[in-house]
Amino acid sequence: MTRLPTFHAAKWDEPLVMELGRPGGRGQLFPAPEPEVTDAIGDNPVPAAMQRKDRPVLPEITEFEAQRHYLHLSQMTLGMMGVSLFGTCTMKYNSKTSEFATWRPQIAEVHPYQHPDTLQGVLEIIHDFDGILQSLSGMDQFVFQPGGGADAAYTMTAVARAYWADKGQLGQRTEMVTSIQAHPCNPATAAAAGFTVINLPLEENGYPSLEALKAALSERTALIMLNNPDDMGIYNPEIREWVQAAKDVGALCFYDHANFNGVMGKLSARELGFDACMFMLHKTFGAPKAGGGPAVGAFGCSAELAPYMPAPVVVKQGDRYALDDDRPKSCGKIREFWGNVPQVVKAYAWARAMGAEGIQMASDISVVANNYMDHRLAQLPGIARSNPDVTARRMEMTRWSLAPLHEETGIGTVEIANRMADYGIDPWWMSHEPWIVPQPFTPEAGELWSKEDIDLWIDVLAQIMQEARDNPELVRTAPHNQPIAQVKGDAFEDPSQWAMTWRAYQRKRDQAQAKGAA
Amino acid sequence: MKIGLVVNPVAGLGGAVGLKGTDGPETVAEALRRGAVAQAGPRTRRAFARLADRVPGAAITVAPGAQGADWLAGLDLSVTIVPLPAPTGSAQDTRGAVLALRQCDLIVFAGGDGTARDVAATRADRAGLLGIPCGVKMHSGVFAVSPEAAGAALADLVANPDSLRWDDTCEIMDIDEDILRAGRLVPRLYGLARVPRLRARIQAAKGGPRQDAQAALAGAAAEIARQMQPGTLYLIGPGTSAGAVMQAAGHRPTLLGTDALLNGRVLARDAGSKDLESLAQDRPVKIILGVTGRQGFLLGRGNQTISDRLIAQAGRDGLIVLATAEKLDALAQPVLWVDTGDPALDAALSGFVQVHTGQRQRRMMRIGAAA
Known part of the structure; x- marks a missing residue:
């Protein structure tokens, strides 16, 4: 067994940045304007009507203190x-290389209102990355406006709405069909776009039956939205028949490629018959997703749907790149400008560094790593694999259940996730809603992780499961080695307990104190 | 939280010897004569051994002797015994014990549907129920899936009482055993009970919008009420889900029976099948149904007033089903069962139905013949 890390996080009794420093504290001291400047424009270049009357409330600290x-x-x-x-x-x-690339002035200091002639470099990257995604999906055009996977799903529903409105059938095509195991953003975005959502249940094979799909489809179906493999790691072998069934009633087909890692380079959404798909650049394509930072849901579709996409689209005219904004059938803006361009640059850098062969190999490694993981996890008493009767190998991840351990010890997935942080291991992903599998957890060992990392992760889990049997209180009250103990989820339901701005924080703190004094 | 325990020591006696239930002292005697061995006591012990393992010293208030205390002997639990007269061997024993446990917030009982009925009928209104499955018939939704699961759920509640959330819409159902022994299954809905929501399938609070199951049901019901067609007779089956459609249409539902609506007006309340059939003559009919918890019955459990003739007249396309996503997720199998008594009709109903789970939200569910 791997040596388990003895870990303790730093704990600083750190005030808010607004509470640090002192009046007059500054990070930068700017020189007074030279006489030549004041002679030309006066002491204060800001017109009187635009000058603010009060001073902004900003932290007053030195650069060093801010860094610390x-x-x-x-x-x-x-x-x-x-x-x-x-x-x-x-x-x-x-990669830090791609991070540095986006710090270059050609990305960091440009603005989408510049004339395209001064943006040729960044437009070329967007255009060429569009080409890379086209070759991975078989689609004819991509846009990068959506600010994440759910935004890309919403883009699909907006495109479908524009498409059916243009065909004069929007009054009839009112339904969207998806699976209960699809990401919840699919039903949510379809509902937001005004469609009635029809969910398919999972049946014995671990995926919905073709029969259920056919029963749900009709001349009212506007589109179907699917992911495959799903979060159980199960690949639906009937996917071609699914797409065909939807085509038979004239519906559009959208492939949510959230779980692309295990199949990238192996299949093409277009070859399977889909009309559109989306990739998450901040996941599969190596751009950061840290802490919910800027994301990109790359949305691609067939030439037939392309007129309905959000505008502008980057096009090549001769040897110049241009922004095509003249798209009268477009569904309109999904997000401002062209999306989070630095993320597109990072994803482009990743794809170029990997190459087609690298992408193929990464896909193979991710599936092998997960199957190695499946093999080891299956030997731990107290956990059970989702859909235990499915004998086909899982793809790049597998959903597991801690129900047996929970029944035995009262320790479930939330407690174990908390305890993992005590070993310096990031708490795991449990499951999207709804929890079809009780006490779920869903590990994904992609191509990044070494065998040593995977073994460490499993050994930490085995250790915590033993702790759950020997000393359940230790696990129930975890984390112990982290700067804060358990987060009380109920606080999120009570607006008086949280604040998004300094001003709101002060107001709510004062209200709480007044209430306490009363 | 105060937990009480009552065991029906003769529950389940009939099953192993082919008696389909154990209601009444004569049947108990017949079962014993055929060599039946009582199940409820040992199963109770299995559940409480799990609780004692998990939460040593947990406090339990129990009925004396074979009605409770005997089965907990030697377990690491803090047991308080309530005094009761000597048992008579009838349902009165269970009822008496529940009355003696009226201070309890949760009554754990070991038995089957008959016991569940007795406990539900006698409990204080605020008291929740949790069944240790021991009976022959278990159509009610109050039962844990196994004695160990019941013990684990108890341990969760004792260790973390703040996590307790109640569900007040659990069906109490039972079958008339005399008719069952004659070869027919005629279960009835006897009422609704309060049960603890079991946490295994519910995520801990983590911020973000919380799904409100009742709001989703009200949304589904409002949509159904809005789409009702003039001239069509709507039969509203028993239960809170179907009843929500009556409420959405501005009427008080009969929770344990079937109502009829035409053009927004109530034509009949708590009606029998003959009355419903005469109302349905010469006009289209649609049937609004809920689903029984955990078992997943659509027709043939608790709604027999909706006769084969009415079902055949409506057809599968005339069934309007509503249930919360939570209820569908908790079904033992992803199937809605029909058991109309007519195999040909059951076969005709088999296939898929769209269940309304919220406003503009549906779930495809397979309908299967139970027989």
């Missing part, structure tokens, strides 16, 4: 560089 403050805060996190087999999120190394 944020260092302390970062020391109280797991840093997104630990062993994090966070399923459905395809955790990858975010």
Whole structure:
């Protein structure tokens, strides 16, 4: 067994940045304007009507103090560089080379309102990355406006709405069909776009039956939205028949490629018959997803649907790149400008560094790593694999259940996730809603992780399961080696207990104190 | 939280010897004569051994002797015994014990549907129920899936009472055993009980919007009520889910019976099948149904007033089903069962139905013939 880490996170009694420093504290002292400047434009270049009357409330600290403050805060996190087999999120190394690339002035200092002639470099990257995604999916055009996977799913529903409106059938095509195991953003975005959502249940094979799909489809179906493999790691072998059944009633087909890692380079959404798909650049394509930071859901579709996409689209005209905004059938803006362009640049850098062969190999490694993991996890008493009767090998991740251990000890997936942080291991992903599998957890050992990392992760889990039997209280009250103990989820339901701004914090703190005094 | 325990020591006696139940002292005597061995006591011990393992010293208030205390002897639990007269061997014993346990917040009982009925009928309104499955018939939704699961659920509740959430819509169902022994299954819905929501399938609070099952049901019901067609007779079956459609249409539902609506007006309340059939003559009919918890019955459990003739008239397309996603997720199998008594009709109903789970939200569910 691997030597388990003895770990304790730093704990700083760190005030808010607004509470640090002193009046007059500054990070930068700017020189007074030279006489030549004041002679030309006066003492204050800001017109009187635009000058603010009060001073902005900003932290008054030195640059050094600001650095130290944020260092302390970062020391109280797991840093997104630990062993994090966070399923459905395809955790990858975010290369510093691509990070530095986006700090170059050609990306960092450009603005989408510039004339395209001054943006040729970044437009070329977007155009060429579009080409890379086209070759991976078989689609004819991509846009990068959506700010994440759910936003890309919403883009699909907006495109479908525009498409059916253009065909004069929007009044009839009112339904969207999906599976209960699809990511909840699919039903949610379809509902937001005004469609009635029809969910298919999982049946004996671990995926919905073709029969159920056919019963749900009709001339009212506007589109179907599917992911495959699903979060159980099960690949639906009937996927071609599914797409055909939807085509038979004239519906559009959307492939949510959230779980692309295990099949990238192996299949093409277009070859399977889909009309559109989406990739998450901040997951599969190596751009950072740290802490919910900027994301990109790359949305691609067939030439038939392309007129309905959000505008603008980057096009090549001769040897120049241009922004095509003249798209009268477009569904409109999904997000401002062209999306999170630095993420596109990082994903482009990843794809170019990997190459087609590298992408193929990464896909193979991710499936082999998960199957190695499945093999070892199956030997731990107290956990059970989802859909135990499915004998086909799982793809790049597998959903497991802690129900047997929970019944035996009262320790479930939430408690074990908390305890993992005591070993410096990032808490695991449990499951999207609804929890079809009780006490779920979903590890995903993608191509980044070494065998040593995977073994460490499993050994830590085995250790905690033993702790659950020997000393359940230790696990129930975890984490113990982290800067804060358990987060009380109920606080999220009570607006008086949280604040998004300094001003709101002050107001709510004063209200709480007044209430306490009364 | 105060937990009480009552065991029906003769529950389950009939099953192994082919008696389909153990209601009444004569049947108990017949079962014993055929060599039956009582199940309820040992199964109770299995459940409470799990609780004692997990939460040593947990406090339990129990009925004396074979009605409770005997089966906990030697377990690491803090047992308080309530005094009761000597047992008579009838259902009165269970009822008496539940009355003696009226201070308890949760009554754990070991038995089957008959016991569940007795406990539900006698309990204080605020008291929740949790059944240790011991009976021959267990159509009610109050039972844990196994004695160990019941013990584990108890341990969760004792260790973490703040996590307790109640569900007040659990069906108490039972079958008339005399008719069952004659070869027919005629279960009835006897009422609704309060049960603890078991946590295994519910995520801990983590922020974000919380799904409100009752709001989703009300949304589904409002949509169904809005889409009702003039001239069509709507039969609203028993239970809170179907009843929500009556409420959405502005009427008080008969929770344990079937109501009829035409053009927004109530034509009949708690009606029998003959009355319903005469109302359905010469006009289209649609049937609004809920689903029984955990078992997943659509027709043939508790709604026999909706006759084969009415079901055949409506057809599968005339069934309007509503249930919360939570209820569908908790079904033992992903199937809605029909048992109309007519195999040909059951076969005709088999296939898929769209269950309304919320406003503009549906779930495809397979309908299967139970027989």
